[in-house]
Amino acid sequence: MRALAIAATGMNAQQLNVEVIANNIANINTTSFKRARAEFTDLLYQTERPAGTPNRGNQTPIPEGAQLGLGVRTAAIRNLHIQGALTSTGNSLDLAINGRGWFQIEGANGDTFYTRAGAFNKNADGQLVTMDGNIVQPQITIPNDTTEVIINETGEVFARISNQTDLQSLGQLALxxxxxxxxxxxxxxxxxxxxxxxxxxxxxxPGDPSFGTVQQGYLELSNVDPVKEITELITAQRSYEMNSKVIQAVDEMYSTISRG
Structure with missing residues (x-):
């Protein structure tokens, strides 16, 4: 029976759905994490009787045919890039983007990567880097004798140097x-x-049309909603159980045939 294969695709789909939800919940405290959602589409249909074909009597087209769906498949795992809430940290090198935009990061091999996790720090040379040591682009180097770093909403970086009254410009962040x-x-x-x-x-x-602003001393939280994730987890679990019930029912039907 085709019901076995159809129910198996449903169980596989719900297993993937649970795995996506599990990853969302695992990253509930990850800075700037974007929750994902599994997207599914139905599989090809097997046509038993095409719609619109003429009947045998007066050749009038039948109003509807007979098509049997063969299950479900995964179409995509979509990352939902909705901004998370901003939380104050008090750390002058923590930066959050309020609105659209990505910080640019230089990888170890010179590639450019992108992030919204602005938990930055300084390396041994005073360069602004990520927690993994990747350099923020454009490069910002903070002098050793800096007593305070000031970053305004438009991404301009200033340093207050000891024994100096005027702020020193260190560069301009871009998104x-x-x-x-x-x-x-x-x-x-x-x-x-x-x-x-x-x-x-x-x-x-930052601050230009279609670009967000930079908030110093803040970080963007994960956009995972724990209540929503638990609700979707329960729904996925029930869907998995229903597909397993179909397999049990088909197995009992096979048993009836074999006994007969």
């Missing part, structure tokens, strides 16, 4: 925008990479 954020490739460590689906980045200054 990147993409036509399709969902098309970015997630690499882990809060980093994303450009793909043909995301389009090429448009780089601009």
């Amino acid at each position: 990147a925008n993409f036509a399709n954020d969902a098309g970015l490739e997630a690499l882990g460590s809060n980093l994303y990479r450009e793909t043909p689906a995301s389009g090429t980045p448009t780089v601009g200054i």
Whole structure:
């Protein structure tokens, strides 16, 4: 019976759905994490009787045919790039983007990656880096004798140097925008990479039209809603159980046939 194969596709789909939900819940406290959602589509249909074919009597087309769906398949796992809440940290090198945009990060091999996790720090040379030591682009170098770092909403970075009254400009942070954020490739460590689906980045200054602003001393929280995730987890579990019930029912039908 085809019901076995159809129910098996349903169980596989709900297993993947649970795995996506589990990853969301696991990253509930990950800075700037974007929750994902599994998207499914129905499989091909097997036509038993095409709609619109003439009947045998007066050749009048039948109003509807007979098509049997063959199950479900995974279409995509979509990252939902909805901004999370901003939380104050009091750390002058923690930066959050309020609105659209991505910080640009230089990888170890010179590639450019993108992140919204602005938990930055200084390396041994005073350069602004991520927690993994990747350099923020454009490069910002903070002098050793700096007593205070000030970053305004438009991304301008200033340093208060000891024994100096005027602020020293250290550079200008820039943000990147993409036509399709969902098309970015997630690499882990809060980093994303450009793909043909995301389009090429448009780089601009924070606060410009279509670009967000930079908030110093804040971090963007994960956008995972624990109540929603638990609700979807229960729904996925029930769907998995219903598909398993179909397999049990088909097995009992086979048993009836074999006994007969």
